Amino acid sequence: MSDLDNDKRLNEILEMIGRVAALDFSRMLPVSSKNDMIDAIALGLNMLSEELNANVVERSKLDSINTKLEKFAYTTAHDLRSPLNSITGLVTLLELTVNPEKNSEVDNYISKLKTTTEQMKSLVQGILEYSKVNVGSVLMEDIDLNNLVKTVIDTDELKERAVIKIFDPLPSVCFNKSAMDQIIRNLLSNAMKYSDKKVCEIIVKGEEVDGRYQIAVTDNGPGIAPEHQDKIFELFNKVESEVKADSHGIGLATVRSILNAFGERIWVKSILGEGATFYFTIKKRR
Amino acid sequence: MEQRENDKIKFTYTDDGILYTDCFPNTIMTLVDGKESTRISAEMVNFTPRPLLCDLTNVVSMTQDCRKHFASADHAATFSKCALIVTSPISRVIGNFFLGLNKPLKPTRLFTNKEEGLKWLRE
Numbered sequence A: 001m002s003d004l005d006n007d008k009r010l011n012e013i014l015e016m017i018g019r020v021a022a023l024d025f026s027r028m029l030p031v032s033s034k035n036d037m038i039d040a041i042a043l044g045l046n047m048l049s050e051e052l053n054a055n056v057v058e059r060s061k062l063d064s065i066n067t068k069l070e071k072f073a074y075t076t077a078h079d080l081r082s083p084l085n086s087i088t089g090l091v092t093l094l095e096l097t098v099n100p101e102k103n104s105e106v107d108n109y110i111s112k113l114k115t116t117t118e119q120m121k122s123l124v125q126g127i128l129e130y131s132k133v134n135v136g137s138v139l140m141e142d143i144d145l146n147n148l149v150k151t152v153i154d155t156d157e158l159k160e161r162a163v164i165k166i167f168d169p170l171p172s173v174c175f176n177k178s179a180m181d182q183i184i185r186n187l188l189s190n191a192m193k194y195s196d197k198k199v200c201e202i203i204v205k206g207e208e209v210d211g212r213y214q215i216a217v218t219d220n221g222p223g224i225a226p227e228h229q230d231k232i233f234e235l236f237n238k239v240e241s242e243v244k245a246d247s248h249g250i251g252l253a254t255v256r257s258i259l260n261a262f263g264e265r266i267w268v269k270s271i272l273g274e275g276a277t278f279y280f281t282i283k284k285r286r
Numbered sequence B: 001m002e003q004r005e006n007d008k009i010k011f012t013y014t015d016d017g018i019l020y021t022d023c024f025p026n027t028i029m030t031l032v033d034g035k036e037s038t039r040i041s042a043e044m045v046n047f048t049p050r051p052l053l054c055d056l057t058n059v060v061s062m063t064q065d066c067r068k069h070f071a072s073a074d075h076a077a078t079f080s081k082c083a084l085i086v087t088s089p090i091s092r093v094i095g096n097f098f099l100g101l102n103k104p105l106k107p108t109r110l111f112t113n114k115e116e117g118l119k120w121l122r123e
Helices: A003-021 A037-098 A105-131 A145-155 A177-193 A238-243 A251-261 B031-044 B064-070 B089-102 B114-122
Strands: A141-144 A162-167 A172-175 A200-209 A212-219 A266-270 A276-283 B002-005 B009-013 B019-023 B027-029 B050-055 B059-062 B079-085 B108-111
Touching: A003 A037, A037 A105, A037 B059, A037 B064, A037 B089, A105 A251, A141 A145, A141 A177, A145 A162, A145 A177, A162 A177, A172 A177, A172 A276, A177 A200, A177 A212, A177 A251, A177 A276, A251 A266, A251 A276, B002 B031, B009 B031, B019 B031, B027 B031, B031 B064, B050 B114, B059 B064, B059 B089, B064 B089, B079 B089, B079 B114, B089 B108, B108 B114
Parallel strands: A162 A200, B019 B050, B027 B059, B050 B079, B079 B108
Antiparallel strands: A141 A172, A200 A212, A212 A276, A266 A276, B002 B009, B009 B019
16 A cells, blocks of 8 residues: 555544544544554544444433433422422411410421421422522622621621631632522531531631632531542432431532532542541632 | 354364354454354353453454443353454454453453463463
8 A cells, every 4th residue: 555545544534533523423434454553543443433422422311311300300399389388387377276285296296397397498498509500691700708708607697606717818709609609608507517516616718729729618527438528419418318317418419519510629528537628629810 | 172153253162161253354243243143152152151262353343332242241141251362453453442441241351362362261
C-alpha cells in the first residue's frame, strides 16, 4: 500500500476522531483486509464509537427518566400540601371539640397525630425544595457570606441551640441567594440536628483553594463512619434516618443537588466520634 | 480428541481437557456466531467448564453484541479460564478491548503465542 493510500486512511481516522469528539457516532471507518496497524486503529475507533454511542444513549434515557421522576415528585409533594394542611386544621378542631384530659389516651393519640402530620409536612417540604433545584434561569448576585450566615443564625434563632463561630471573614461570592441560603441553612441545621454534645459547636471557615473558594462547616458532633460518607448525600438515604428518626434523608441531597447544578461540589471529612467537616466549593467572581 | 467445525470456527477438544477454538481467515463474528460458538463449546465440554484456548488471529471484526455475549455468564459457563491468542494487530485490538471494556467473568489473558497460553492454562 502506497504512502498516499496510508495518508488517506490516516486522514479518515483523524476525521473520525473529530466526529467522535463532537459526539457524532454515525460514521464507521472502513477496515481493509490488510490487517495492519492502521486497520487495527480503525477497528478500535469503530468499536469505541459504538460503545460511546451506547453509553450516551443510555445516559440520555436515564436523564430523561430522572427529569420525569423529579417532576412527578414535585407535583406529588405540591398536591399533598393542601390535604396535609387540612388535616392539621382538622386535628386542631378535633382537639378543641373533644378537649381531652391532659395525658389521657385521647390526648396522646391527638398528640401523635399532630407529630406525624408535622413529619409528613416536613417530608413534603423537603421533597419540594429538592425538586425545585434548577439553574435554568436563576438570578446570580453578589453575596457577602458573612452577612448571609449571620442572617440565617438570627432568623432561625440558632444562637440558642449552638455556638457558631465564623473564622476570618468569609468571602463574597456570586451565586443565587436563595440557593446559598438553603445550603447554609441545611448545613447548620444538620450539624445541630445530629449533635450529641451538651453544647453544639460549629465553625464556618472559608479559604481559597486552586482558584475556587472552599467553604468548610465543622461541627463537634458524633462524626460519620467512612462507609457512610458518600451515602449521606443520597436522596432518602437510610443513614440519616437511622441516626435520627425524624430525618428523611433529604437535606444533604438537596445541598449536593444545588451545588452540582451550579457546577460545584460538596464532600465530608470525618473521623467517627470526632465531629465532621463539610466542604463545598464556590467559583470565584471574575 | 473430538473435532467439530462450522463455517467460521474450528473446535478441538483434546484428551487433556483443553478446548481449542480457531477462527477461519477473515472471520467477522456476530452475535449469532457467538451464541453458536457457545452452544458447540458447551456440548463439547459436556457442560463442564474447561480451559479454553481461543485463537483470535484471523478475526477481522467482532460486533458489539457479540463482545457482550462473550463476556456474559452464559458463555463463561463453558470455560474455567481462557487464553486469547492475539498475533495480528486487529486481534490485539479486539482482545484488549474485550479485556478492558467487557470485563470477562472468568480469568482471561492475552498471549502472542500458543505455547505460553497453553502453559498458563495448565497451571
